[in-house]
Amino acid sequence: MYSHERKWLRRLAILNDYVRIPYANGSSYASQFLYREMTARGHEVTIVGPDDPNAKPSELPPRHISLPSIPLRNHPGVYLAMPSRSSLETLGEANFDMLLVQSPSGLLYAGGWLRQQHGVPLVSVNTVHMPSVYNVVLPDSLNHVPSVNRLFSQRVVPWVEENTTDAYNVGDALVCLSPGLKRYWEDRGVEVPIHVIPRAIERRIFDKTGQEDPFPREAAPGARLLVVCRHAREKQVDRLIRLFAKYVHPRVEGATLTMVGDGPEHEALKDLAKDLGVEQSTHFVGEQGLAQMPAWYRHADLFVYTSLSETYGQVVSEALWCGLPVVAMDDGKGVAGQVTDGEDGFLVDPTDEEADRQYAGHLELLLTKPTLRRRMSGLAVRNAKDRSDPDACVTRYLEVFEIARDHARSSNRGSQKIQAYRNLARWVGMHATAGALGLMRRPVELNRNQAVTGSWTFAKAS
Numbered sequence: 001m002y003s004h005e006r007k008w009l010r011r012l013a014i015l016n017d018y019v020r021i022p023y024a025n026g027s028s029y030a031s032q033f034l035y036r037e038m039t040a041r042g043h044e045v046t047i048v049g050p051d052d053p054n055a056k057p058s059e060l061p062p063r064h065i066s067l068p069s070i071p072l073r074n075h076p077g078v079y080l081a082m083p084s085r086s087s088l089e090t091l092g093e094a095n096f097d098m099l100l101v102q103s104p105s106g107l108l109y110a111g112g113w114l115r116q117q118h119g120v121p122l123v124s125v126n127t128v129h130m131p132s133v134y135n136v137v138l139p140d141s142l143n144h145v146p147s148v149n150r151l152f153s154q155r156v157v158p159w160v161e162e163n164t165t166d167a168y169n170v171g172d173a174l175v176c177l178s179p180g181l182k183r184y185w186e187d188r189g190v191e192v193p194i195h196v197i198p199r200a201i202e203r204r205i206f207d208k209t210g211q212e213d214p215f216p217r218e219a220a221p222g223a224r225l226l227v228v229c230r231h232a233r234e235k236q237v238d239r240l241i242r243l244f245a246k247y248v249h250p251r252v253e254g255a256t257l258t259m260v261g262d263g264p265e266h267e268a269l270k271d272l273a274k275d276l277g278v279e280q281s282t283h284f285v286g287e288q289g290l291a292q293m294p295a296w297y298r299h300a301d302l303f304v305y306t307s308l309s310e311t312y313g314q315v316v317s318e319a320l321w322c323g324l325p326v327v328a329m330d331d332g333k334g335v336a337g338q339v340t341d342g343e344d345g346f347l348v349d350p351t352d353e354e355a356d357r358q359y360a361g362h363l364e365l366l367l368t369k370p371t372l373r374r375r376m377s378g379l380a381v382r383n384a385k386d387r388s389d390p391d392a393c394v395t396r397y398l399e400v401f402e403i404a405r406d407h408a409r410s411s412n413r414g415s416q417k418i419q420a421y422r423n424l425a426r427w428v429g430m431h432a433t434a435g436a437l438g439l440m441r442r443p444v445e446l447n448r449n450q451a452v453t454g455s456w457t458f459a460k461a462s
Helices: 026-040 085-093 107-118 130-137 146-170 179-187 237-248 266-275 290-298 314-321 355-368 370-387 390-411 417-437
Strands: 011-016 044-050 064-067 069-071 079-081 098-102 122-125 173-176 194-196 224-228 256-260 282-286 302-305 326-329 345-348
Touching: 011 026, 011 107, 026 044, 026 098, 026 314, 026 390, 044 079, 044 107, 064 085, 069 417, 079 417, 085 107, 098 107, 098 390, 107 122, 107 146, 107 417, 122 146, 122 390, 130 146, 146 417, 173 179, 173 390, 179 194, 194 390, 224 237, 224 290, 224 314, 237 256, 237 266, 237 355, 256 290, 266 282, 290 314, 302 314, 302 355, 314 326, 314 370, 326 355, 345 355, 355 370
Parallel strands: 011 044, 011 098, 044 064, 098 122, 122 173, 173 194, 224 256, 224 302, 256 282, 302 326, 326 345
Antiparallel strands: 069 079
């Protein structure tokens, strides 16, 4: 138990889209980490999020406020928080000293309501790059229609970004996970102080060694490529499978591609691998429990990533921490902020006409040069520990809370009831719209392995 730090910070609220975490989710794991660490330091931490009618008591944090919710039909297990008179009274009576919003959803406006109605300092964390993920709600029949994509990219996304900028500016600080995202939101008019804090690695999980090899017997050591991600359009796993089939599989003997994860594109990706003739060398193992992940990283040879949608990319950090070199696309955001090109991996310009060929060339080089791979492995561990140290992460958040508190005092906004109710209207409107859009796409299967996700206390997490 740590001595109590910052005695004024007695009651911290973390607003998160999941009170029960149904499947692997980087921002929710980050919320769990902060919940545990802040609680250990003597702060009273409350998780605020949507009610999940399927949640068991053991899956919920010891201290939480569950808000009324509506289901997101196309993602079973996902619920959207909604306000009610009693829930707003509960939030107001909690008398929080600080709000941390780890959500891109209407909970941003819930935080804004508390900030404007009750004067609670508000820190937001940017967890989604909207231009990369808007199409998650579109059915396949619309996703390939150019006019629909133009409507979203030219109208809907700028409108959402404008409203998100307004939501951030209601608060007292914005945390971005990479320098690229800091510049991104500065360019879009965020005026509150912006701080860059990379996500931490959970030492008690990812320092584990000596676990048994989890790979299928068909995936021989020495040429194992590993990707860990949600199987969704924005992750571009289809691009990875195509370049593996075209360039790597024919040239590197025994090369295999193992995919940990699940999601709406899972079956389509399996069909693609079969169509490309690499189904025997691609292994879809589904979502895996968090405690088992170090074994996958430590028994792989390279971590491969083609996503361009990451505000951070926690799996990249986990791979590097476990000594696994990374080959990824240079997204200018979260992934690029973690991989040092030529040192602990390689980054490829995704817009280059020869990007896929260059990417595959790096894979071939590292798979055929074990000495180079070992050198990069050592640098990966060093760099990850410098960047993702958990104590440094918590210290930075505590510093930002101090800055936000000072900002709230100096701005002297007081109670702003009209603006507060506007935030309530935006909250309801956003989630009602999202719920309706969720009806456009048929429900998907998530975490069909029933893998154990992270939990709010280490007694369960380990």
